[in-house]
Amino acid sequence: MREPIVTLPTVDARIYPRGGLDVLSRDEVARLRDASSGGMHDLLRRCALAVLTSGSPSDDPRAARELYPDFDIQVLQQDRGVRIDLLNAPAMAFVDGEIIRGVAELLFAVVRDLAYTAIELGERSNYDLTTSSGITNAVFGLLRNARILHPADPNLVVCWGGHSIGRDEYVYTKQAGYELGLRGLDICTGCGPGAMKGPMKGATIAHAKQRKRSTRYIGITEPGIIAAESPNPIVNHLVIMPDIEKRLEAFVRIAHGIIVFPGGVGTAEEILYLLGILLREENRDLPFPLILTGPAISAPYFEQIDQFIRLTLGEAAASRYEIVIGDGAAVARKMAQGIKRVREYRIAQKDSFFFNWALEVPQEFQQPFVPTHEAMAALDLHHGRKPHELAADLRRAFSGIVAGNVKEDGMRRIEAHGPFDIHGDHDMMRALDALLRAFVEQRRMKIAGEYRPCYRVLA
Structure with a gap:
């Protein structure tokens, strides 16, 4: 017998940002509305939904989209400034039909930051993201x-x-x-x-x-x-x-x-x-x-x-x-x-x-680490390295586990290919395994539900 589909109350709304997000360029609006595989619309929708469900007890990134499958957001530039249209938005973000002011401010921040990232850190970026100073800038x-x-x-x-x-x-x-x-x-x-x-x-x-x-x-x-x-x-x-x-x-x-x-x-x-x-x-x-x-x-x-x-x-x-x-x-x-x-x-x-x-x-602390199974298995977790270099790879190991626990891309990799394998010196792996087991026993990995490890620690 199938579980009944849960439907939650939703609201359609039109809001006008004030302060810090007064205008956007045509290019920025186009990027935010682009629903193609390389566009920003799906990312905007996911981040906006997270803000509109602020206070949710779930740490499953898919939960909100399952509860609000018809939610959408559109950003438009008008003569008088920016307009944001919300379709089938969570009613919990509204009071008597008006969006909660703090939620609206966070929503504007989402649009602001994604618009800036799409242009300033995109293909035509003025920042040299191949250098340390460029990334810091x-x-x-x-x-x-x-x-x-x-x-x-x-x-x-x-x-x-x-x-x-x-x-x-x-x-x-x-x-x-x-x-x-x-x-x-x-x-x-x-x-x-x-x-x-x-x-x-x-x-x-x-x-x-x-x-x-x-x-x-x-x-x-x-x-x-x-x-x-x-x-x-x-x-x-x-x-x-x-x-x-x-x-x-x-x-x-x-x-x-x-x-x-x-x-x-x-x-x-x-x-x-x-x-x-x-x-x-x-x-x-x-x-x-x-x-x-x-x-x-x-x-x-x-x-x-x-x-x-x-x-x-x-x-x-x-x-x-x-x-x-x-x-x-x-x-x-x-x-x-x-x-x-x-x-x-x-x-x-x-x-x-x-x-x-x-x-x-x-x-090595700035370049994005993509936690594929191959990348996780290739981490050099052995004694004899400079401490800051070892710290960089240990950081990546934990980052990969975070991805496998709560990030959609990481969760999909685990579902498709099984747990990540983490290799290293025996004493280091024994200590890492004990630390991770303690996190699981103390329920520090997930808020709700039984935790299934997304990793295997191998000496």
């Missing part, structure tokens, strides 16, 4: 176009962590965010639920208590992730980077410090990305506060992460971070002190407050 251009680069005193804390975390861990992220907010610090996350929402939620209360009027809750995502991790409703500045590597570089370029809460493979990927960069000789003396933290129940999680890092990357990598358990106020104090040192360093080096130009990010 492209990241800067995207962030500037999104209007989140402000020449104010350093106060932006990037918070990393998983979308699938326990209740105690979520409450702790809110407490830590509250303490950060009391100290006037703004929050940037991956924009989704769980550890990406908690710090923002805590900071909103603290900012209100401190009567902080100009607040930034920045969410940075990318097309492959946004459908699985829809923006949480607190995000007031959304940026969609074209791929995971540019997303990660955006985080570390705008961050004045980073806090890592409990998470899964995506969080491990982020940690390895940052440590791989900080381990380079050029970045040795660069102040970059990095704190790993969670409630007492998370202590074993961070112990295992710490052991894995020491085994693979060595003691020098472990010296770049501090682990604080069960004390959100101490985390906030340490972060505020660390950001003060960042401010002093950048003044001395005549570097900008709003974009960390001094940080050297090599190409």
Whole structure:
């Protein structure tokens, strides 16, 4: 017997963006309306639907499209500016027939970023994406176009962590965010639920208590992730980077410090990305506060992460971070002190407050990694390599698992060809397998449903 088809209420609407998306060129509109295989329309539709279903409990990127199969979006340029037509849009994004203002702002951000990417990073791009400096300039251009680069005193804390975390861990992220907010610090996350929402939620209360009027809750995502991790409703500045590597570089370029809460493979990927960069000789003396933290129940999680890092990357990598358990106020104090040192360093080096130009990010951390079965099997996960080079391949391994878990392209590859095979030195693979098994047992891989591994770890 077939399952009954679930139909959810929908709305047709016409909205007019204001501020930051006043006009588009004919070329930009044509790209966004192009429904061919090389066009942007399907990507626009997927990202827009993710925004309109903000707050969804699912981390399956296909779920929203199955619930709203007839949804469509059209972008038109008129004499008086841009018009967006929504057809069969989720009613949850509307109140009494009017789209929720915050949802509308995020929707405009989707159109803005995809239009910019289609032109500025397309075939006729002015950026040289074959060089490290060219990629960094492209990241800067995207962030500037999104209007989140402000020449104010350093106060932006990037918070990393998983979308699938326990209740105690979520409450702790809110407490830590509250303490950060009391100290006037703004929050940037991956924009989704769980550890990406908690710090923002805590900071909103603290900012209100401190009567902080100009607040930034920045969410940075990318097309492959946004459908699985829809923006949480607190995000007031959304940026969609074209791929995971540019997303990660955006985080570390705008961050004045980073806090890592409990998470899964995506969080491990982020940690390895940052440590791989900080381990380079050029970045040795660069102040970059990095704190790993969670409630007492998370202590074993961070112990295992710490052991894995020491085994693979060595003691020098472990010296770049501090682990604080069960004390959100101490985390906030340490972060505020660390950001003060960042401010002093950048003044001395005549570097900008709003974009960390001094940080050297090599190409192996910038070039997009496509996690095919062949690419995953070819990763060089062996001792004897330079730590930053090993970190780059470890990051790619975790990135591939993220793709197999929640990205449509990765999920299709797993369905067609089975799990990815990951090879390496025996002790390293044993530690990796133990870490991944712990993620599965602690339900850090998926929000709902039984998790089926998309990988095999082989010595």
